[in-house]
Amino acid sequence: MTTRETIIQTADELIRDKGYNAISYVDIANVVGIRKPSVHHHFPHKADLGVAVIEFHIAQLEKVRESYKNRPPAEQLDRFFAIYQEIKKQNRICIVGSLSTDFNTLEAAVQEKLEEFSEHMIKWVSQFLKEGKAEGTFHFKQSARTKAIMLISGMLAIVQLCRLTNDNDFALMMKALRQEL
Amino acid sequence: MTTRETIIQTADELIRDKGYNAISYVDIANVVGIRKPSVHHHFPHKADLGVAVIEFHIAQLEKVRESYKNRPPAEQLDRFFAIYQEIKKQNRICIVGSLSTDFNTLEAAVQEKLEEFSEHMIKWVSQFLKEGKAEGTFHFKQSARTKAIMLISGMLAIVQLCRLTNDNDFALMMKALRQEL
DNA sequence: ATTTGCCTACCTACCGGAAGGTTTGTACAT
DNA sequence: ATGTACAAACCTTCCGGTAGGTAGGCAAAT
Secondary structure, X not given: OOHHHHHHHHHHHHHHHHXXXXXXXXXXXXXXXXXXXXXXXXXXXXXXXXXXXXXXXXXXXXXXXXXXXXXXXXXXXXXXXXXXXXXXXXXXXXXXXXXXXXHHHOOHHHHHHHHHHHHHHHHHHHHHHHHHXXXXXXXXXXXXXXXXXXXXXXXXXXXXXXXXXXXXXXXHHHXXXXXXX | OOHHHHHHHHHHHHHHHHOHHHOOHHHHHHHHOOOHHHHHHHOOOHHHHHHHHXXXXXXXXXXXXXXXXXXXXXXXXXXXXXXXXXXXXOOXXXXXXXXXXXXXXXXXXXXXXXXXXXXXXXHHHHHHHHHHHHOOOOOOOOOHHHHHHHHHHHHHHHHHHOOOOOOHHHHHHHHHHHHOO
């Protein structure tokens, strides 16, 4: 892995652990094992790094979407939940949840990239929900988009809420969301 | 309203607008119309202010709970949604959503107070859901606590997500959550 | 074959500004 | 006189960002 990639992944983990405004170039440099100005060499401004982190998430999501596009909707749903199970395992939260909280303090370029990522996410989930409904696997009254937002919201929120309540609530939430499909 | 109360409410609004780690004593002082050291006079450390803000939310919630305790569950549900409609109108997010993102950077006292607030919230919603189910107004398979967490999660997340997508998603989400009761 | 030139990746040292917080003092009401 | 509410001035620490430089790789020109 290149230094550039290591910086992106480190920044991503720190952002989803402590929040965008709580982490600094020094924090990232310390984890990567280089000095602060070297991080600036790769990402002159914090906004450049923020954009790169979100682009990394978009690329990851597109890879998942591509490799699952011909699989049954039920499997795609499993894959969707697996994303949040991984996040929960790391005791972090998702990038949308983390950055939407700080949204009003983000540089315009980061804001736009985040909107782009959320569009990708909603589009993917909507699509396999629609497919699943058409073939009779899923059952819901709302539009596919609304149901997608309900699933995404539910998982986005439960990883945040679990920090305050009970780890067990995560599994209960996931099960309940499945029941309503 | 006393200066102390004005500081608390200003801090609350700023926290739910920009996030805990993005706001400073100077920001608060500028809005209130006093100087930074005067804010320190009322709240020596940022943690004191954080705790006070959450205690303010607990007190507000208890007032609502008390005044609605003998009303029908359907009305209590309406009151629950009204909380988030108010938040949405202000283009802010809820205190739990805001602070849970920054949770790992919060002082221990603030973390504990936030846990306390989320307990209150879950307890209230669970209670009127349980009542509503018993009298046949609500219908759900899960435990009242799980369903409460689903409602809270849904609203917590949609105010965050709406910052990135469409304002219209808020109403759709609320309607969908109602349908599943 | 060696020099010249440019590139990437990293460094030390530093900047202005803003953060949370302290000291000290004043104005005023009780 | 004592406590409350404020603020000027200041402190230390850390922030994002910059200046200037070093070491090594690569490739064309000599």
